[in-house]
Amino acid sequence: MEFARHLSEHPATAERRAEILKDPGFGNYFTDHTVVIDWTEGVGWHDARVEPYGPIALDPAASVLHYGQEIFEGLKAFRHADGSVQTFRAEKNAERLNASARRLALPELPVESFVEAVKLLVQVDEAWVPEGDGEALYLRPFMIATEAFLGVRPSREVSFRVIASPAGNYFGGELHAVPIWLSEHFSRAGHGGTGEAKCGGNYAASLAAQLEAQDHGCAQVLFLDPTDDFAVEELGGMNVFFVLEGNRLVTPRLNGNILHGVTRASVLQIAADLGLSVEERKFTIDEWREAVAEGTLREVFACGTAAVITPVSELRSEQGTMTFPGTGADAVWARIREQLLGVQTGAVADTHGWLTKLV
Ligand SMILES: *Cc1c(COP(=O)(O)O)cnc(C)c1O
Numbered sequence: 001m002e003f004a005r006h007l008s009e010h011p012a013t014a015e016r017r018a019e020i021l022k023d024p025g026f027g028n029y030f031t032d033h034t035v036v037i038d039w040t041e042g043v044g045w046h047d048a049r050v051e052p053y054g055p056i057a058l059d060p061a062a063s064v065l066h067y068g069q070e071i072f073e074g075l076k077a078f079r080h081a082d083g084s085v086q087t088f089r090a091e092k093n094a095e096r097l098n099a100s101a102r103r104l105a106l107p108e109l110p111v112e113s114f115v116e117a118v119k120l121l122v123q124v125d126e127a128w129v130p131e132g133d134g135e136a137l138y139l140r141p142f143m144i145a146t147e148a149f150l151g152v153r154p155s156r157e158v159s160f161r162v163i164a165s166p167a168g169n170y171f172g173g174e175l176h177a178v179p180i181w182l183s184e185h186f187s188r189a190g191h192g193g194t195g196e197a198k199c200g201g202n203y204a205a206s207l208a209a210q211l212e213a214q215d216h217g218c219a220q221v222l223f224l225d226p227t228d229d230f231a232v233e234e235l236g237g238m239n240v241f242f243v244l245e246g247n248r249l250v251t252p253r254l255n256g257n258i259l260h261g262v263t264r265a266s267v268l269q270i271a272a273d274l275g276l277s278v279e280e281r282k283f284t285i286d287e288w289r290e291a292v293a294e295g296t297l298r299e300v301f302a303c304g305t306a307a308v309i310t311p312v313s314e315l316r317s318e319q320g321t322m323t324f325p326g327t328g329a330d331a332v333w334a335r336i337r338e339q340l341l342g343v344q345t346g347a348v349a350d351t352h353g354w355l356t357k358l359v
Contacts, residue, residue, distance in 0.1 A: 085358045135168050263340070
């Protein structure tokens with residue numbers, strides 16, 4: 001794909017950028033450019049370009065604004081010690097975007113075009129890739145329905161975009177274990193719904209539960225499947241893992257409602273490499289409670305691109321609080337995290353070929 005280049009005439013000054021990169025937080029600041037590729041039914045993908053970052057002109061009738069035909073991705077670019085910038089399993093994100101596109105009746109984008117778009121943005125905005133420990137440039141590809149039409153059918157005009165945001169530690173400051181809230185009144189997904197698509201609508205549906213969580217001192221919510229023995233599904237934006245006695249790592253199987261996390265898949269591989277026995281299966285809230293009562297539950301942790309791996313200290317609910325061991329730095333989650341971050345940042349050999357050099 002040929003990309004036109006319209007570079008910004010007023011990028012952030014080096015001083016401003018340095019100030020931002022000192023403490024970027026997560027999702028607060030955006031780089032100087034964006035990559036755009038438009039799609040029109042009957043024409044296909046066209047007008048691939050880099051342009052200055054800025055507001056999008058959209059018709060007020062654009063279908064994304066009314067019917068939520070939108071999907072997105074999240075991946076990171078890491079600065080390595082040799083000065084190169086590398087991204088982690090970008091093809092997986094491209095393939096997942098296409099799986100989400102099929103579910104939301106949006107057009108698929110060739111995997112190579114996705115990777116090219118990401119690469120181009122990182123090359124143009126390379127100065128924004130942070131160099132601090134655990135920091136990265138977070139990349140947010142997304143696709144929206146832009147056709148001005150209020151009838152209900154898939155949009156005939158679509159736009160794919162990539163924006164980038166320098167990212168520090170997701171939860172801010174030191175890595176510490178977090179309490180999570182058990183959602184008992186809300187589900188984020190149902191069978192046959194959009195649970196395994198990465199679409200904005202799933203997040204909109206999770207926010208009321210997140211507010212409930214905040215009222216109980218938690219930043220994250222755990223969802224169950226009330227139609228399947230209250231099997232554990234995932235958090236609002238992270239997959240969940242359990243370490244049981246005997247070096248067993250358990251995570252809910254992909255049941256159609258759960259996001260196919262790239263971090264989840266990588267954790268499963270690393271755990272197998274480390275000699276853990278790995279189980280993808282149904283794990284109910286009752287089994288969880290029993291494991292805590294019997295003392296066979298060793299650790300609970302959550303994972304996703306933004307926060308990598310985060311230990312979970314407690315599950316709070318209207319019935320009370322369950323507290324978990326294994327939040328210390330000698331735990332299984334910490335070993336997996338060290339390997340995963342190590343590969344991403346170049347400190348550990350990339351034996352699975354997970355990195356792609358962007359710069
Ligand atoms: C993006 C996302 C995840 C994590 O996926 P990664 O590919 O590991 O970043 C987990 N759950 C939900 C609902 C998500 O949207």
